[in-house]
Amino acid sequence: MxxxxxxxxxxxxxxxxxxxxxxxxxxxxxxxxxxxxxxxxxxxxxxxxxxxxxxxxxxxxxxxxxxxGLEQRYNVFAPTPRRTNLNVIAQVTYQDGSTRIFDFPRMDRLSLLEKLRKERWRKFLNDNIASRRFPYLYNDVALWAARQSDVYKDNRPVLVTLLSFVSDIPTLSMSGILQEHARNLANTEKTKKDDPNIEDARRSADPDATRNQYGNVLQPPNFDLQVLTVYEVKEGDLP
Incomplete structure (x- = not known):
């Protein structure tokens, strides 16, 4: 059965x-x-x-x-390509009142290999932070900048001002000038690390075209400076 x-x-x-x-x-x-x-x-x-x-x-x-991951937006390229970059910086204030500018990775200042490795920084900063679409991330980003700037044992960060600004995308001629200046800075830093006592013999010539009439390095025009958040560093925030 x-x-x-x-x-x-x-x-x-x-x-x-x-x-x-x-x-x-x-x-x-x-x-x-x-x-x-x-x-x-x-x-x-x-x-x-x-x-x-x-x-x-x-x-x-x-x-x-x-x-x-099917969502695609091509408004970066069409109908009108972007002519400006959104940038984020942090002004870090220390216990003694001194300040420093903490600069996040920027694609126009990185080498090709660094761009490949740090590309997501552009997406995170430009599209998410500087666009002001996700304000709940501001304090976390400011705290990260404070931790990265915590390099003095007796003078620690107490305040972080997170700022955004807009800069024109360099033209081809301006881009070449900025890249030349970036190479100069890289060579200078490398020489100092190898031997801080020797002259910077390997530094490539810094052409006059890289500086304005006041002797300052040429930069694309910056505008629309905005304060995203002012974060007061709390006890326990820093390791």
Whole structure:
């Protein structure tokens, strides 16, 4: 009796598998087609910049898009490429009242290899911090700057002012000048580390074109300076 019941259950399972295979054989092409064209349609909606209808249609699929990394925005390149950079700096104030500027990694000041390694800094700072879309991150970033600036045992950071500003993207000619100056600085630092007592013989010539009429190094115009947050360093914040 038990053997008969077991055979019946096995037959039912086999029948379910056969029916499922038959059903899948019938439905698989329409389902795969729907999946592919559905995703293409959603990605097409992503390209519709500043379109209220497209944004509303995409809302139910936002979690799906973010999870699989399908969201793409090409407004950096089109219709008008960016002409300015958003930058973030921190002014760190110490116990004795002295200050220093803590500069976060900036792509225009890095070598090619450093750019590859630190590219996510641009995404994090420019698109998330400087854009003011995520103000709840400000204090954490300011605290990180304080910890990075905590280099004096008897003079520790007490206040961090997180600032953002906009700078024009250098033209091709200006970019060459800035890169030349960056090479000069890199060579100078390398020479000092090798032997601080020797003259900087390996420093490449600093052409007059890299400096303005006052002798200052040329920089792209900066504007729209904004205070993002002022963070007071608390007891226990610093290791």
């Amino acid at each position: 038990e053997e008969a019941n077991e055979r019946d259950r096995s037959s039912e399972k086999l029948l379910d598998i056969v029916l499922w295979k038959d059903l899948w054989r019938v439905c698989r092409k329409p389902l795969i087609t729907l999946f592919v064209f559905g995703n293409f349609g959603l990605i097409y909606l992503c390209f519709q910049m500043d379109n209220i209808l497209a944004d509303e249609l995409l809302k139910p699929f936002k979690g799906y898009f973010l999870f699989f």
